[in-house]
Amino acid sequence: MHILVTNDDGVNAPGLLALTQAMQPLGKVSVLAPDRNWSASGHVKTLHRPLRVTEARLADGYPALATDGAPSDCVALAVLGILTEPVDLVVSGINPGANVGHDMTYSGTVTAAMEGAICGLPSLAFSLDTGETGSTLYFYDTAAAIAAQVVAMVQKNGLPQNVLLNVNVPNLPMSEIKGSLVTRLGLRIYRDVLVSREDPRGKPYYWIGGDAPTGVPEEGTDIGALAGNFVSICPVQLDFTAHRSLEALRAWDWHIAR
Amino acid sequence: MHILVTNDDGVNAPGLLALTQAMQPLGKVSVLAPDRNWSASGHVKTLHRPLRVTEARLADGYPALATDGAPSDCVALAVLGILTEPVDLVVSGINPGANVGHDMTYSGTVTAAMEGAICGLPSLAFSLDTGETGSTLYFYDTAAAIAAQVVAMVQKNGLPQNVLLNVNVPNLPMSEIKGSLVTRLGLRIYRDVLVSREDPRGKPYYWIGGDAPTGVPEEGTDIGALAGNFVSICPVQLDFTAHRSLEALRAWDWHIAR
Numbered sequence: 001m002h003i004l005v006t007n008d009d010g011v012n013a014p015g016l017l018a019l020t021q022a023m024q025p026l027g028k029v030s031v032l033a034p035d036r037n038w039s040a041s042g043h044v045k046t047l048h049r050p051l052r053v054t055e056a057r058l059a060d061g062y063p064a065l066a067t068d069g070a071p072s073d074c075v076a077l078a079v080l081g082i083l084t085e086p087v088d089l090v091v092s093g094i095n096p097g098a099n100v101g102h103d104m105t106y107s108g109t110v111t112a113a114m115e116g117a118i119c120g121l122p123s124l125a126f127s128l129d130t131g132e133t134g135s136t137l138y139f140y141d142t143a144a145a146i147a148a149q150v151v152a153m154v155q156k157n158g159l160p161q162n163v164l165l166n167v168n169v170p171n172l173p174m175s176e177i178k179g180s181l182v183t184r185l186g187l188r189i190y191r192d193v194l195v196s197r198e199d200p201r202g203k204p205y206y207w208i209g210g211d212a213p214t215g216v217p218e219e220g221t222d223i224g225a226l227a228g229n230f231v232s233i234c235p236v237q238l239d240f241t242a243h244r245s246l247e248a249l250r251a252w253d254w255h256i257a258r
Numbered sequence: 259m260h261i262l263v264t265n266d267d268g269v270n271a272p273g274l275l276a277l278t279q280a281m282q283p284l285g286k287v288s289v290l291a292p293d294r295n296w297s298a299s300g301h302v303k304t305l306h307r308p309l310r311v312t313e314a315r316l317a318d319g320y321p322a323l324a325t326d327g328a329p330s331d332c333v334a335l336a337v338l339g340i341l342t343e344p345v346d347l348v349v350s351g352i353n354p355g356a357n358v359g360h361d362m363t364y365s366g367t368v369t370a371a372m373e374g375a376i377c378g379l380p381s382l383a384f385s386l387d388t389g390e391t392g393s394t395l396y397f398y399d400t401a402a403a404i405a406a407q408v409v410a411m412v413q414k415n416g417l418p419q420n421v422l423l424n425v426n427v428p429n430l431p432m433s434e435i436k437g438s439l440v441t442r443l444g445l446r447i448y449r450d451v452l453v454s455r456e457d458p459r460g461k462p463y464y465w466i467g468g469d470a471p472t473g474v475p476e477e478g479t480d481i482g483a484l485a486g487n488f489v490s491i492c493p494v495q496l497d498f499t500a501h502r503s504l505e506a507l508r509a510w511d512w513h514i515a516r
Contacts, residue, residue, distance in 0.1 A: 253411075
């Protein structure tokens with residue numbers, strides 16, 4: 001079992017190190033990660049410029065490859081043959097900060113797993129719900145220990161085609177984790193505001209600012225699980241069709257006038 | 259009805275002009291688009307740097323705003339208050355090149371509409387299936403005329419919360435369009451290959467190359483509709499949960515060991 005480890009925070013991120021170490025008992029581990037932080041980068045595939053791949057080392061000395069491409073590019077490069085052996089499974093993370101609800105559409109951590117799933121590989125994304133407490137105490141060791149267990153479950157059971165697992169872990173010592181729940185995506189509440197400023201030459205510029213998003217901690221959702229100190233394990237599909245809306249839409253008067 | 263027009267190809271793209279002109283009979287039209295091409299950019303939200311907004315004009319003299327942000331940023335800026343009046347509806351396009359199947363996860367055109375839907379607005383993405391014939395004959399006028407009709411339908415019927423319409427139009431004169439179909443997402447077949455080269459200093463670099471993706475023209479799908487010269491109207495949801503996999507996953511032996 002050849003496991004590719006990547007992330008969107010860059011090859012020097014502590015979450016990548018923790019995830020790499022956690023995967024080592026489970027198979028041969030290759031690391032190919034961006035050379036810089038791509039947070040909130042979305043699902044980028046770099047077709048318009050060439051990519052560089054350089055040798056790097058993690059903080060514990062483990063060999064890694066770094067690229068100037070995006071998280072999805074790391075997966076594409078690995079699958080298309082930068083690594084000498086075929087990849088069997090993709091893990092992405094551990095992201096500092098939860099990826100829940102509509103975060104799916106922005107998250108580089110998750111899109112790396114999406115790229116893995118598009119390539120037909122079992123793929124998982126891991127995030128640590130570090131919240132906004134301002135705490136710098138990040139329990140990557142908890143998330144890494146859970147990642148090892150969840151990946152072992154996937155190795156045993158497999159995953160459906162075109163479905164990835166998006167795993168979020170409460171930022172707590174392992175002894176305070178209540179357990180795990182299979183969840184659906186919850187509702188994020190974004191609290192963005194436009195911050196308008198003037199540069200030293202009197203010209204306006206704008207920040208998308210405001211408080212970090214909150215969530216509705218509804219039971220059965222990823223946000224609800226985290227609120228109760230449970231690990232959230234959410235299956236995410238690549239078929240974005242709103243199947244439940246098809247019938248209503250077909251009832252519209254769809255006559256295209258020429 | 260205040261309609262925001264944006265795209266991912268930039269403010270000077272002919273598809274943006276065609277879409278802007280098509281929207282004018284339907285309401286007050288504001289244009290806010292990227293100042294450069296963001297194709298295959300994914301769902302980017304720019305939080306780590308400030309954004310500039312400058313005045314521009316379309317080729318027909320219509321006033322527009324351009325930003326150095328991504329397509330989703332255009333929607334966020336507009337909704338958060340760069341425009342003096344609240345936005346009622348978001349349209350994105352017209353993209354040269356179909357956005358079907360898993361393209362959803364990469365497409366800047368679609369993610370602009372996703373951002374609109376996340377903001378609670380009826381949102382639509384329009385793409386022209388220009389294919390790979392190498393033809394430079396792009397029937398934006400067909401897609402624009404269809405966009406006007408589809409948006410009018412949405413104005414009349416509304417859209418479900420958290421659902422956007424992804425519309426793909428065959429690249430044909432209007433007289434050759436067979437009609438429209440409400441579709442689900444089809445299966446793209448990506449044919450990426452890794453192209454390895456050496457720079458003038460003998461160092462390797464890599465292109466993600468290969469032929470453009472093809473698709474399986476299955477009946478009921480967006481790809482099938484286009485193959486039959488029908489307009490594809492596909493509802494896309496923001497809930498990416500693989501609901502059909504929940505039960506099977508819950509049957510796994512989810513005991514997290516401490």
